[in-house]
Amino acid sequence: MTGLLELLGLGASAELLSLSGWGGNLLRGLVNSLQIAFGAFGMGLVIGLFGAYGKLYGGKVTRDLLAIYTTVIRAVPELVLILILYYVGSDIINKISAAMGGGRVEINGVAAGIWVLGVVQGAYATEVLRGAIKAVPTGQIEAAKSYGMPAFMIMRRVTIPAMMSFAVPGLANLWLIATKDTALLAVVGFNELTLETRQAASSTRAYFTFFLAAGALYLMVTLCSGVVFARIEKWARRGQPSLKGGTA
Amino acid sequence: MTSVKALMQPHRIVMMLIFAALVVWCALSLRWDWIPQYAPLALEGLWTTIWILAVSTFLGFLLAVPLGLAQAIGPWYLSIPARTFCTIIRGTPLLLQIWLLYYGLGSLFPQFPWIRGSELWPYLRQAWPYAVLALTLSYAGYEGEVMRGAFSGVAKGQLEAAKSFGMPRFTMFRRIWLPQAVRNVLPTLGGETILQLKATPLVATITVVDIYAVSSRVRSDTFIVYEPLLLLALVYLVIAGLIALAFRRFEQG
Known part of the structure; x- marks a missing residue:
């Protein structure tokens, strides 16, 4: 293995990327990135579910406020x-802490990243889930209502399972956006993969090695997610006739 | 477009009043005294944002057409590289791509004396060529995928009809295939162009002074945090609105 790398002239790169070298930092960054992406995606889903319900069934004021939320978030750069x-989040937390008699609070990078990206993801998820819920035949929801099911049970037993197959492609896209958006947190100084890469690259001057390695890591996440989401979509579509024809 | 009547519902009037009050409060109680000093720089930054957006979408689209075509009908030795390119661009963060090009190429080029001696060197030493290159490639990667769908979506009968008229292949492409593909894809292109607009502030991280960089400079010079950011968000909202409006015109025209 080592001999092969030497032969290809990659010995120096392999040494730089080894786990005891900068490779460990990169992997730590990747773990941070994935944590933030998971958290933000989950928070986005929760916001999106409430947002979609608000947009579809909410009162006039709720609907208008949600329209403003989704429009503004989707038009302003991440x-x-x-x-x-x-800044708003850290200001609020510091105000609360000051009101309770505490000092300045050091904000956990992962939590801040999840909060920031979660709010952004929520706007996109609202639109995705709204479209998916609208695609569920109204007859199914009406039937559930006529059985006297409470609203939450309808959501859990009818709407969510029925809309899954419509929502999964959009949600897969959102997840990919979430993983890539974590890179933006580098600008605010969180130690996620992109910033770790840049630090490693600028201290060793091996820019191509590290940026290409990080690119490969991101690509691996993307490709694995593609496989996982294909599975989930297949599961969500179980029992539905395939659009392509052939086996259902 | 929402009509005036739709806006004249009681709850919307109340919301507009609250919004107006909020704007007045912002204007009166927040600090805006830095604006006159930074206005010239901000205009320059705005211009940089707009031209980088325009150039990179235009070049990116030109690159996306062959990428889409290669994926739709190309032989395997063209379609596989095109697909790989699109997957890589879409699978990695743009920030990483920008930094790879700027820091990577930027540290590679000076090692070659013939590049340093060439007439391009004064440009290659600046940041904007890398910004434009990265944004162009990114737009091409996303659009190549969109154009693939668009090219395969044009009805076959149309192309067969053109062929049976004895049209040469290039004329057929120019007159029938491309116009129809572009027309089908215009709504998507509008959305993608807004996405591209939202990607432009990333160039500020490699020292290109766009409108975002100007707001960061205001923040670091004066320690005023919210005012420049709010104004910046407003500027992007307006540009995004204008792009959406322009594409709606295109679609109807």
Whole structure:
């Protein structure tokens, strides 16, 4: 293995990327990135579910407020939103802490990243889930209502399972956006993969090695997610006739 | 477009009043005294944002057409590289791509004396060529995928009809295939262009002074945090609105 790498002239790169060298930092960054992406995606789903219900069944004021939320978030660059939400979040926490008699609070990078990206993801998830819920035949929801099911049970037993197959492709896209958006947190100084890479690259001057390695890591996450989401979609579509024809 | 009547519902009037009050409060109680000093720089930054957006979408689209075509009908030795390119671009963060090009190429080029001696060197020493290159490649990667769908979506009968008229292949492409593909894809292109607009502030991280960089400079010079950011968000909202409006015109026209 080592001989082969030497032969290809990659010995120096392999040494730089080894786990005891900078490779460990890169992997730590990747773990941070994935943590933030998971958290933000989950938070986005929760916001999106409530947002979609609000947009579909909410009162006039709720609907208008949600329309403003989704429009503004989707029209302003993520980088700007990240800065605004970051400062707002840390200001609020510090105000609360001051009111309770505490000092300045050091904010956990992962938590801040999840909060910031979660709010952004929520806007996109609202639109995805709204479309998916609208695609569920109304007859099914009406039937559930006529059985006297409470609203939450309808959501859990009818709407969510029935909308899954419509929502999964959009959600897969959102997950990919979430993983890539974590890179933006580098600008605010979180130690996720991109920033770790840049630090490693600028201290060793091996820019190509590290940026290509990080690119490969991101690509691996993307490709694995593609496989996982294909499985999930297949599961969500179980029992539905395939659109392509052939086996259902 | 929402009509005036739709806006004149009681709850919307109340919301607009609250919004107006909020704007007035912002104007009166927040600090805006830095604006006159930074206005010239901000205009320059705005111009940089807009031209980088325009150039990279235009070049990116030109690159996306062959990428889409290669994936839709190309032989395997063209379609596989095209697909790989699109997957890599879409699978990695743009920030990483920008930094790879800027820091990577930027540290590679000075090692070659013939590049340093060439007439391009004064440009290659600046940051904007890398910014434009990265944004162009990114747009091409996303659009190549979109154009693939668009090219395969054009009805076969149309192409067969053109062929039976004895049209040469290039004329057929120019007159029938491309126009129809572009027309089908215009709504998507509008959305993608807004996404591209939202990607432009990333160039500020490699020292290109766009509108975002100007707001960061205001923040670091004066320690005013929210005002420049709010104004910046407003600027992007307006540009995104204008792009959406322009594409709606295109679609109807």
